Amino acid sequence: MTQTIKIKYFTDEIERLCYIGGKSDWIDLRAAKEVVIKAGEFQLIPLGIALELPSGYEAHVVPRSSTFKNYGIIQTNSMGIIDETYCGDNDQWFFPAYALRDTVIRVNDRICQFRIMEHQPVLAFEEVTELVHEDRGGHGSTGKQ
Numbered sequence: 288m289t290q291t292i293k294i295k296y297f298t299d300e301i302e303r304l305c306y307i308g309g310k311s312d313w314i315d316l317r318a319a320k321e322v323v324i325k326a327g328e329f330q331l332i333p334l335g336i337a338l339e340l341p342s343g344y345e346a347h348v349v350p351r352s353s354t355f356k357n358y359g360i361i362q363t364n365s366m367g368i369i370d371e372t373y374c375g376d377n378d379q380w381f382f383p384a385y386a387l388r389d390t391v392i393r394v395n396d397r398i399c400q401f402r403i404m405e406h407q408p409v410l411a412f413e414e415v416t417e418l419v420h421e422d423r424g425g426h427g428s429t430g431k432q
């Protein structure tokens with residue numbers, strides 16, 4: 288099934304969104320301006336797009352696997368959550384970047400990827416004194432090998 292969504296581009300210098308190589312249904316996103324970051328510094332990198340997400344959906348943005356190797360940056364929020372309400376004319380998506388080495392990200396470089404996800408159901412919380420299940424154990428409880 289194909290779902291059509293409205294997209295605004297903030298620049299003509301980036302290529303339009305597309306699937307790359309047909310290997311994944313995540314869609315790559317590109318830097319919309321050249322960004323120079325020194326080691327230990329933080330910058331928001333504009334991604335040059337704003338979207339009107341389908342009703343009931345949000346988007347998740349994560350780095351590409353190769354982003355750290357290529358640019359020495361990590362995404363400070365680990366995963367960006369784009370709310371359905373982030374759909375105003377100036378609600379440009381951005382990538383919050385922390386550089387571990389001096390680096391330059393050039394216009395049109397593919398630095399991250401996104402997919403849309405359905406919202407979770409509304410959750411209500413019922414307080415209890417005991418959860419009547421066996422403890423699973425955590426933090427390596429299943430061993431190393």
Ligand SMILES: O=c1ccn([C@H]2C[C@H](O)[C@@H](COP(=O)(O)OP(=O)(O)OP(=O)(O)O)O2)c(=O)[nH]1
Nearest residue numbers: 348364366367368369370373379380381382383
């Ligand atoms: O990596 C990100 C994270 C967020 N956003 C945009 C979309 C999102 O809907 C909005 C607000 O993000 P979030 O709610 O995670 O940030 P906050 O720090 O809690 O700000 P707010 O007070 O606006 O909710 O910023 C991005 O473009 N990239």
